Amino acid sequence: xxxxxxxxxxxxxxxxxxxxxxxxxxxxxxxxxxxxxxxxxxxxxxxxxxxxxxxxxxxxxxxxxxxxxxxxxxxxxxxxxxxxxxxxxxxxxxxxxxxxxxxxxxxxxxxxxxxxxxxxxxxxxxxxxxxxxxxxxxxxxxxxxxxxxxxxxxxxxxxxxxxxxxxxxxxxxxxxxxxxxxxxxxxxxxxxx
Amino acid sequence: xxxxxxxxxxxxxxxxxxxxxxxxxxxxxxxxxxxxxxxxxxxxxxxxxxxxxxxxxxxxxxxxxxxxxxxxxxxxxxxxxxxxxxxxxxxxxxxxxxxxxxxxxxxxxxxxxxxxxxxxxxxxxxxxxxxxxxxxxxxxxxxxxxxxxxxxxxxxxxxxxxxxxxxxxxxxxxxxxxxxxxxxxxxxxxxxx
Numbered sequence: 001x002x003x004x005x006x007x008x009x010x011x012x013x014x015x016x017x018x019x020x021x022x023x024x025x026x027x028x029x030x031x032x033x034x035x036x037x038x039x040x041x042x043x044x045x046x047x048x049x050x051x052x053x054x055x056x057x058x059x060x061x062x063x064x065x066x067x068x069x070x071x072x073x074x075x076x077x078x079x080x081x082x083x084x085x086x087x088x089x090x091x092x093x094x095x096x097x098x099x100x101x102x103x104x105x106x107x108x109x110x111x112x113x114x115x116x117x118x119x120x121x122x123x124x125x126x127x128x129x130x131x132x133x134x135x136x137x138x139x140x141x142x143x144x145x146x147x148x149x150x151x152x153x154x155x156x157x158x159x160x161x162x163x164x165x166x167x168x169x170x171x172x173x174x175x176x177x178x179x180x181x182x183x184x185x186x187x188x189x190x191x192x193x
Numbered sequence: 194x195x196x197x198x199x200x201x202x203x204x205x206x207x208x209x210x211x212x213x214x215x216x217x218x219x220x221x222x223x224x225x226x227x228x229x230x231x232x233x234x235x236x237x238x239x240x241x242x243x244x245x246x247x248x249x250x251x252x253x254x255x256x257x258x259x260x261x262x263x264x265x266x267x268x269x270x271x272x273x274x275x276x277x278x279x280x281x282x283x284x285x286x287x288x289x290x291x292x293x294x295x296x297x298x299x300x301x302x303x304x305x306x307x308x309x310x311x312x313x314x315x316x317x318x319x320x321x322x323x324x325x326x327x328x329x330x331x332x333x334x335x336x337x338x339x340x341x342x343x344x345x346x347x348x349x350x351x352x353x354x355x356x357x358x359x360x361x362x363x364x365x366x367x368x369x370x371x372x373x374x375x376x377x378x379x380x381x382x383x384x385x386x
Binding site: 117118119120121122123124125126127128131143145146147148150152154157162163164165166168 | 310312313314315316317318319320321323324338339340341343345347350355356357358359361
């Protein structure tokens, strides 16, 4: 008779463990558990398009730091061990000490978070991320839906612009008070040219 | 050598076939394909609670008809064969001929659509539904998120109240100009934590 050993409780993974993992880039960390990030090809292409649009604007004006999906943020007061990796994030100039990009995690709250929805993204998990980013103090969140070619903009409850705006592809999206002067058509996020 | 027969193209399923299926209640019909509806127990309980609140209100106001998640609508201008089944729906008085509840499908757009998010609901599919209902002319849509205990309200872009609102459990939700006089704490939708 084989006696099976009792299953050991799963150890909580720390942000340091995650950084040291060879495939750490594929995961976020929530409640000490790895949360896989599945980005579809279409969503990845759209994210790159948005980065190019934002990147040119930000670089020309020297406005701050734009990061892609590998950048991990530990900026959640209710769980300092939580790590989220927005598809795109932006931190305004003047907030990072010495304007130096942190080597490991960014402990500051991003000023803009962009998530591009992939086919496997669950509605309740997206909503949880929105709530976490809003609680952390992110002033502007763009949720980009490739299927419907819409962008949902989420803002804190105190925003005079309202908490949610839903833009269609015929609308223009602006940087509001986070990236003043930035404006582009929503269609430019989705179209080849 | 075995020769495989060519794979036959999948026949489009019609709304009439869907009605005749023994397990039809489990499916919506989009582009001639069955789309499974997976409602978790928790989401089902919340939908019932919302339906109960609406019915209690209508007992005194006699303002219209409330339907549960089996009620199927064919009210989509871009695809006459599309069948959607909101978790809860409401049609105000004066729109159904003779105020009689239709036997099969509802061919007019509901005045209120409620979708309660279940763990398997995909973010892009939820946004697709919102877009379809808005295009069909639904004036008020509640997307209920059990996990974060929030309700997203979506309205047509022309609404003076704005196209979207996000309510938390400390807020009160109202029937706006669709169910005038209806008001209920958002927390009542979710029950105990």
